[in-house]
Amino acid sequence: MSKIIGIDLGTTNSCMSFIENGKTTIIPNSEGAKTTPSVVAFTHDGQRLVGESAKRQAVTNPMGTISSIKREMGTDYKKKIGNREYTPQEISAMILQKLKIDAENYLGEEVKQAVITVPAYFNDAQRQATKDAGRIAGLEVMRIINEPTAAALAYGLENSYGQKMMVFDLGGGTFDVSIIEIGNGVIEVLSTSGDNHLGGDDFNELLAQHILTEFEKSSGISLRNDLMAMQRIKEAAEKAKIELSSMTSTVVSLPFITTTSAGPQNLEMTITRDLFNRITRELVERTILPMQNALNDARLLPAELNKIILVGGSSRIPAVQDKIKEVTGITPSKSLNPDECVAMGAGIQGGKLSGDVTAMGNYDVLLLDVTPLTLSIETVGGVATPLIDRNTPIPTSHSQIFTTSSNFQTQVEINVLQGERPLAKDNKSLGKFKLKKIKRAMRGIPQIEVTFDIDVNGIVSVSAKDLASGNMQSITIENGSHMSDEDIERAIHEAKQFEQQDAKTKERLVFKNDLETLMSRVEASLAKHHKEIDKTVRTQIKNELNQLKKLTKKVQFETCPDAQFQEIKEAKQRLEDSAAFLLSMGE
Structure with a gap:
């Protein structure tokens, strides 16, 4: 059987691994690096660049360069390049295609199957979009696995004794926190929480805005409409953020940032860690509630945790680590590489599916994951009525009887929702499901059994049965962000x-x-x-x-x-x- 590789399809960087001789091995890309920038670019002469080559030319081609596309997965967003519009799935597929080719070159064989990770807090549309991206890239996506769960899987191989841990995953664009129990060959996710719009990109943006404002104050020059200057400042902000994780101050120096009638203008300023912490304090504070929610849902006190492991590049920010310790009283462990552990866990899952993991002896573990969001149905008055609660172990299935609200009604429409808000309009609609050709009767008499299934990938499917006739009808999700087969x-x-x-x-x-x-x-x-x-x-x-x-x-x-x-x-x-x-x- 061919190798099933594991892919961490990240907001900022992507990484891949596989099982080799009983160990997880990170697959380097064609440039020899262990991570690949999740960046795609279309050059003026019609070429398509992916990875490091795309990132290198971003300053000179900001309009043709696409980064952080993961944040748009599962939405109707489209990026227009020339006369062509690209969906997030297509852009993500370009990144996956490069990873696939690089893996084939490294392994010396064709790669057809993969396990791909997603943030635990990704909803159904985002998971479907990730599967579509894999299919476009020529990969059969064998499993969608949550990123914190993958990290725990990587950790659990070397630490299979009983313990409860928090996986704190702060990446480039998303934030997840999961409470996981490891013991007796089982890795069980007890709860998960997070924020799909909190990550390193937000820290970069706040610092970039500060640099822009300070330059404007000192020079009287606004750079906000200068795309090339903006790209240079964004890159400088990211570099400064990274440096401030190990240093107490850094200098942002951008010579010839613009030209005025007085000649070339330079941008230079010192950024201290204290200043960076003040600028980004609100973002760090946003990590508190998901940590508390995850602990509450797992019915645990912080003192009952054995360990906290860090995942994602932004978990290296000292203020973030200080906040974790403040909330839990525990100093986070740095035993795993935050950039590689998610891909390693995906590779282990790929090895389990292909049979390669049997060579790992006592480390063969069972993975029990949960659904991160409550699944509900809109009922009379716009209320979201829960069907499957968040943090329910998956795969799972739930059936409920519905009926008609009007006399002689021949069809019902059911709006299926994901989210934690009490009103339907405040949650994410997965689609409106129609059951037609219901036998005419007075309201309240027809009995329609609707069954919701969540598979091991966290993806929702729906079936319906009219109990009067026994007929089963398939129901289609009419999701605007879902790509058709065509x-x-x-x-x-x-x-x-x-x-x-x-x-x-x-x-x-x-x-x-x-x-x-x-x-x-x-x-x-x-x-x-x-x-x-x-x-x-x-x-x-x-x-x-x-x-x-x-x-x-x-x-x-x-x-x-x-x-x-x-x-x-x-x-x-x-x-x-x-x-x-x-x-x-x-x-």
Whole structure:
């Protein structure tokens, strides 16, 4: 059976892993890094870039660069690039497609299946969108697993004795906190809570706004309509945030941020950790209620927790860690790598599904997850009537009898909701389900049994049965953010078209490595054997080496024009031919 890889599809960065020789291994991307920026860009000449190459050019192409798309999953948001609109699923699929290709290159085999993680607080639409993204990328999504649960799975492999823990997951765009019990080969999620719109992006934004305001005060210049300057400030804010996790102050220095009649203007200011904490205090305070809710739902006091583990890059912020200790009285553990542990847990789940995890001996654990949000139905007066309570173990099923509210009614419409608010309008509507061809009768007489199922992925499905006739009818979720099969097939077709470009990019990166190796070898051989070869030959080799260095100076191999790349290839071939005798002498 082929490998089932685990993917942490993150707001800021993504990561992947698999089971190898009984251990979880992080899969590096084509650039050799363990995490890949979740960034997609469309260049002016029509190329599509994903990952580090997309992030690098964001300053010069802010309108064509898309980041933090995970925050829009499950919504009607579309990003317009040129004459084409892209859904969050399609953009996410581009990130997944790069991860898939990089994994195939690393493993040396085709990757068809994956376990993908999502925030525990993702609703049904967001989970469906994640599955759609995987399908577009050419992956069969074997399981959707909650991020904190995946982190606990990674932790539980090495720590399988009985204990209760809090998983505090503050990533780039989302925040989750889960209470999990590990013991006797079982990892059981007791409760989960969170905020789908709290993460590192918000810390970056507040700091960026402070930098903008202070520059405006000191210079009288507003940069808010300068897209390139704004992108530079956002990147500087993120860099400063990261540095302030290990230092008490940092300097934001952006030379030539803009030009006025007085000439080029520079932006430079010192940001202290205390200042950063004051700017972002409200965001840190927002982590308190989810922690308290998760503890209350699990019916635990903070003192009953054995450990708190940190997940997500933003959990490194010192003020966040201080707040955790203030609320719980426990110093958070740093035993797991916050950037990699979610992907590791997904890889373990993938190994369990493929059978590879059996090699892990005593560490084979059972995972019991919960649904994060209450599932309700809208009833008379716009009230949300709960059917399945939040933190119910999944998979689960619940049936309830409904009837008609009018005489001789031939159909009923049921609005299914996710959320914790008492009124329907304040919750997320998953869709309006219609049961038609009900036998005409006085109101209150027909009995319609509606069954709601939540599967292991946390995805909701619905069936309905008219008890009078015994007929079963399927019910469709009419969800505005859900892509139709036709839309998905079209997106799959477009994704395959980009495989040629991805193959071309890979070819160029391999060529670049070969080229650098060749030039290094020629230089070393010239230094060692320069007295042993004819002066004319030596001069020719030096000239061709220098020409090649000149041609490749500051060249972006992935994106340079075909003609330029061809010129470099020909120059490399000339150097190889001229230096063949020299290289055969050894270095």
